[in-house]
Amino acid sequence: MIKLLIIILFFSSSILSREVGQTEITTDEGIEVFQKEKYYLLKKNVSIISDNFELKADLVKAYFDKDLYDISKIESAINVILKSSKGILAKGDKINFSTKDENISIKGNSSSLTYGNIFMFSQDLVKVNNLNGNFIIEGNEAELKTDSIHIFGSLIKGNFVTINNVKEVEKLYVEDDKQANIKTENINMFAKIAKYNKKDNIIELFENVEVIRDNEIITGDYANIDTLNQSYKVKSNNSDKKVKVLIRQTNE
């Protein structure tokens, strides 16, 4: 009798529980299916678990192509957390992502995305394409952090590549109305615009440039920093505005 009860309990619990290849969605306040418009709304305490990702939110709009199972795009809002099987952790007020071209867009206060050793943060928008590695971080307090570099600005865009399972920034463009900030282990850099290319290992700084290394502070209009040997050149655009070097005294 007990064995029979266990068997019944086992089968009744496995009838509608997720197996490999399936997506399980649970909600507290139901679902609204709009067949003509090809989307459905999931309400309150929504959880989506699939082989590729896990999503938690309070409101989810899922667009489908052929039928309900064929989800093409997800728009989610209110306390959203997205985890992908590839190691992405995204948090924000609103997260939209397309399952087919792997575009992730995080909007709102404290939008963040962690992907391996890369951390992105903004008070407005973080956008990543997981297939080609392109990203945009936009708005107040936009921030990008890797093992070797820490960047602040109002617009940070570029792309990352995976080398030996480690994510590395390949190209980078940073700008800020006042001064963007790039910190490496040895150099602290400020400028209105900064560009980086991994191929050349060069960081270029434009306008309102300030380079700080140890006790040196160098200001100018343009700087070219070699990230391999940590050497740099600073220039001024016109003769009136000269490159300045300040050396701070330390009490050793």
Add this chain to the structure above:
Amino acid sequence: MNHLLQLNKSLVLIFLVFLTIISLIFFFLKNEILLKSEIEFDTISNNSFDILNPKFTINNENEIITIQAKNGNFLNQNNVVLENDVVFKSDKFKIYSSKVLFDKKNQTAYSKNDSTFVSEGTTIKSKGFEIIDKGNTIQFYGKTKIILLE
């Protein structure tokens, strides 16, 4: 001048009182009607049925949804309570439930009983459902679980 103003005030007052009474009557009657249909929907006896094996359809521009059950009871000219093995069937999906209120005129259906929706690659289990907009919109109520096959 003063008399005229007083007369107007009285008329306005009478009108307001009249309007309040009408609103109150409407409000109470409306609640009573709703309560009545709710009670009838819940307490209809299982032993007496108006129709056996009822069959209805909901038509929209994209599909025809047929509705079948073992038994049915008319609440009024348009509303039928369908009971026992109620199935909504279209080319795209099926919905199973034990008790559904079907509105023939408005082509809507409502159930607060456990329901199962099945379509290609999709199973939805909910605590009830509602079909509106001639079947273009389906709402599933309460704690809901969906399994999608990729």
